[in-house]
Each structure stands twice: as structure tokens, then as C-alpha cells.
Amino acid sequence: MDEVVKKVAALGLPGVILVITMAATGLTGAAAITAALAFLGGPAGMLGGIAVLGLTGLITDALAKVSLEDFLTAIYCQRRQNEPHGKLLEEIESLSLFDGDMKDRLKTTVTDGCGCATVVHSNTTDDATEAIAILENVPGMTRAHHRDFKSSHPMMRLRDGTVVRTWKNLLGVDHVFLGDRNDRMIYGGFVGWIHSEGLNQALTRIRRDLT
Structure with missing residues (x-):
């Protein structure tokens, strides 16, 4: 699970869209990448390459074991360590999610680290x-x-x-x-x-x- 989370997190927003697309449509492989690119409206290079094609198999396995929300939470736990929180909050607001409350919970993950394995703040005793x-x-x-x-x-x-x-x-x-x-x-x-x-x-x- 940690491996696929890190790989998806490294892709940024395109990786998140790929996960959401696969969860919503059940598509895998090249079909999932094509659908995600259609949503993003970007060039093939955004999600191109054999590596990403292979990643869809790992995403499928992960979604069979955990819920979409738990998967996204793990991804944002990883990304909040390296990316500006303001940028991530704007990104989450732009996402099309089935559960309206999920956006708020993911935002809390970004701001407070809720749902992350270990959330040690600078003021943690x-x-x-x-x-x-x-x-x-x-x-x-x-x-x-x-x-x-x-x-x-x-x-x-x-x-x-x-x-x-x-x-x-x-x-x-x-x-x-x-x-x-x-x-x-x-x-x-x-x-x-x-x-x-x-x-x-x-x-x-x-x-x-x-x-």
C-alpha cells in the first residue's frame, strides 16, 4: 500500500484524478488513463508512459482493499509533507467527489494531518x-x-x-x-x-x- 501511495502522490493532481476515475468507472490500464486525461484536458504526457500504465494495476489492487476515501487520505498525507497546503486545499475544492463531506475531511487531512499514521507538529510534546x-x-x-x-x-x-x-x-x-x-x-x-x-x-x- 505504501508503495502505490508514494507513486500516486508523486504524480500530483493527475494521479489523484486517475484514482478517482478508476474508482468511479471501474476502468483500468490504458482506458483509465484515457478517461483521466479527458477529465484533466491535458496532454498525454501528463499521465503517459509504461510506468503509469503499470501503476493502474497497483491502484486496482489498493481500491479492492481500502475505500476511495482512505486511499485519497493516504495520498494527501504523503503530499502534505512536501507541497504547500494552500495549493492542496484549492486542489481538493476543485475535485469532483461523490460525498460532499469528503472534501472537508480531506482538507482536514491537509491542514491537521488527520488520518495520517503519525502527525507530529512542531509543538508536539x-x-x-x-x-x-x-x-x-x-x-x-x-x-x-x-x-x-x-x-x-x-x-x-x-x-x-x-x-x-x-x-x-x-x-x-x-x-x-x-x-x-x-x-x-x-x-x-x-x-x-x-x-x-x-x-x-x-x-x-x-x-x-x-x-
């Missing part, structure tokens, strides 16, 4: 950074979507005021989030059933060392 490192070392830890942050419940507060929040979804999958003093998500992840004990051990360590 040492305690929060250490807690993130502990959680990232839990086997099977996977990025959680920021939309689930509001479903979580506080379980402890670190010395710096960071709040550790947890949530179990309908499938019994354990989620963990960190929120700052302004109740903004700075980290979110989840583990499968087989790794729940590892998450519990990490939370015990965080409580022991950072509260």
Missing part, C-alpha cells in the same frame, strides 16, 4: 512523541481514519495534557488515538484481534511511564 513511538512499535499497528476519532473515549491523560483515547468498532477491532489539548487528533491506529494484547501492554507502559 516529548510525552506525546514518546507515546506515539510506543504505539508504533505494537505489532500489526495500522493507521486509523480521523473520522473514528470522535467515536473514541478518553482513558488517560499524559503529563503534558495529551489525551489517550480508545474505541472498539462493531467488529471488535481495538483503536487507539492521541488528542492534543485542543481535542485535535495527533495520532490514530488500530490492531487486529491477534495483536490486542500487544496494544494493551503498550497502553500499560504509557500509563506507567507518561502519566
